[in-house]
Amino acid sequence: MSPDTDRDPLFQYNDPIFADERLLEITHLPEPGRIVGRDDEMQSVAEALNPAIFGSQPSHLFIFGKTGTGKSLISRSVTQRVIREAERDGVEVKYAFIDCGEQNTEAAIVKTIGQIVNEPDRTGITIPDRGLGTGDYYKRLWQCVDACTDVTIVILDEIDMLEDDEVLRKLSRAGENRRISESNIGIIGISNKIDYPDQLSERVKSSLSRDELVFPPYDANQLIDILEKRRDAFHEGLLTDDVIPLTSALAAQEHGDARKAIDILRNAGRLAKKQNDSRVTESHVRDAKEKTEADRFSELIEGSPQQAKAILFALTLLTENSSSDEFPTKVIYNQYQQIVTRVGLDPLSERRVQEILQEQNFLNVIQSEREGRGRGKGAHAKHRLLEDPDIVKKVLLRDSRLSGLGK
Ligand SMILES: Nc1ncnc2c1ncn2[C@@H]1O[C@H](COP(=O)(O)OP(=O)(O)O)[C@@H](O)[C@H]1O
Ligand SMILES: [Mg+2]
Incomplete structure (x- = not known):
């Protein structure tokens, strides 16, 4: 950006540290070229979802693994690729990503999926935020799914936070029970509790057939690769040589956690900026680790x-x-x-x-x-x-x- 003397001097226009900080936001979805070390897992998710490309019923899938092993990322990334491929054949795939930590009741989940899938111009249906009973939200959901999609992929992240697993049974049986007739619904359930299936009610356990996948933690070298592919979040030459290896080593201490690695790197950059330092160094990384752990602890309790x-x-x-x-x-x-x-x-x-x-x-x-x-x-x-x-x-x-x- 060229200096512009018309700008209000109260504000800063050029970030001295970050070229593109969004690359280090946890919800940012990196393009496939920036995804490291998950080829087998992506292939397995792709196999489960593959039928969706032709408008057929995908397999339901549960993904387990510790925090920061790429479960949410891989689910979203592969789903988007499915949507793109399906589009080429005129097949309409839509997806609803639900964080069950935030929405854990049956009514809230059904409502949200409906709102995401619905195109009011096509259906003439509205899905109000409140005021309908769970049964009515279901009715509208089925209508919207049939009218607006060939396949709907529902990603239920942190699925162990669900208050009631009835929603799994209804979604997985919608076709069989003739709630929907023109389309299919595939479920991806994600959890960091590997024993989550034990917690399911007998009704769901027996009715929901599914594939299961476990994502292993990353090793320190994979974390280095992941961070190297996001180095361009910073202006060139601004990270000292030890920053990425140290961040990766610290994030690999408990279990190889990419979320922690990215959080530490972003916080290190923010600290350098706050302290008006011109480079990001080892000491910023160490301080950032403390801050990252304190933030995460608060989140853990708050959630x-x-x-x-x-x-x-x-x-x-x-x-x-x-x-x-x-x-x-x-x-x-x-x-x-x-x-x-x-x-x-x-x-x-x-x-x-x-x-x-x-x-x-x-x-x-x-x-x-x-x-x-x-x-x-x-x-x-x-x-x-x-x-x-x-x-x-x-x-x-x-x-x-x-x-x-x-x-
Ligand atoms: N294999 C990978 N390659 C690149 N970035 C990754 C990879 N795995 C995870 N990440 C990044 O690390 C962060 C945490 O990943 P996420 O998918 O949210 O983990 P989980 O859902 O298992 O807790 C996200 O910002 C994500 O983009
Ligand atoms: Mg996740």
């Missing part, structure tokens, strides 16, 4: 269900108000009961609370240890908060229902 937050709040209060830092399930449960009464949530059973504590344990937010020798497993466990209670509390109080507890 948890309200009941889990209430339980975590109980443990946080206990930790704050006691000299001990380990608490038995029973003690946490008593504190939890007081909290849910105050905020008007229905209390869960002690057994369920125990299970949620174990899940939180899994998420590295708390650590649980079994008391005594083997007896009674969960009921005698003790739990300890792993993060600073001030930070945890601050994040929890952002929840609309829990916010009152801060007063």
Whole structure:
């Protein structure tokens, strides 16, 4: 951009660090040439979706793998390629990408798919944001799917957050049950919980035939390749030589996580910019790693269900108000009961609370240890908060229902 003296001097017009920061946004969909080390996985997704190119029924597919292994990216990328190929033969494929962390009820999901697929000019149908019962949203969805598509691919990301899996059964059986007659629906379910299928209801388990795929973590060299292909997010020559290898090594420490690698690189650039430094260096990367981990921790808690937050709040209060830092399930449960009464949530059973504590344990937010020798497993466990209670509390109080507890 040439300097333009007419511009308002209050603002900055040329980014000193980034040539195109969007390349490092997590939701950015890179072109196929920038996708590294996922050829086999792409091939498998392509095989499942292949029939869609001819307007036929694709296979349903579940994809598992840890955070940042490219599950969402590969699903979206292959789906778009299917859409493009189908178009050449005059076949209309549409796709709806649903984040079940944000939309986890049956009605919300059915409504959203309908709104994405619907072309009001063609159908004369409107799908209002509210006011219809779930059954009516389904009816309109079936009409829109039939009228506007040959194949609809529904990607349910973070599918383990679904409140009720009935939607899977209805979507997968729509053709068989003659809800739709002119078109087909294919489902891609994505989760970082490999045991998610155990959690499905018997009805769904038996009715939903599907392929399953597991995405392995990346190794440090693959992470280097992934970042190298996005180097042009920065102005040329601005990264010191150690930046990409160090970022990759740090992101590979727990498991090879491309999301973490990209987040660290972007945050390193932002820090350099904020500090008015002319190059991005190793020290920016180290600081960016800290920031990335803190951000992710907040997100992790914020994205948890309200009941889990209430339980975590109980443990946080206990930790704050006691000299001990380990608490038995029973003690946490008593504190939890007081909290849910105050905020008007229905209390869960002690057994369920125990299970949620174990899940939180899994998420590295708390650590649980079994008391005594083997007896009674969960009921005698003790739990300890792993993060600073001030930070945890601050994040929890952002929840609309829990916010009152801060007063
Ligand atoms: N193989 C890859 N090549 C290029 N970029 C990748 C690759 N895998 C993941 N990414 C990038 O890393 C980030 C996280 O990937 P994502 O698909 O969201 O992971 P997941 O859904 O498994 O958590 C995204 O920005 C994505 O573009
Ligand atoms: Mg994802």
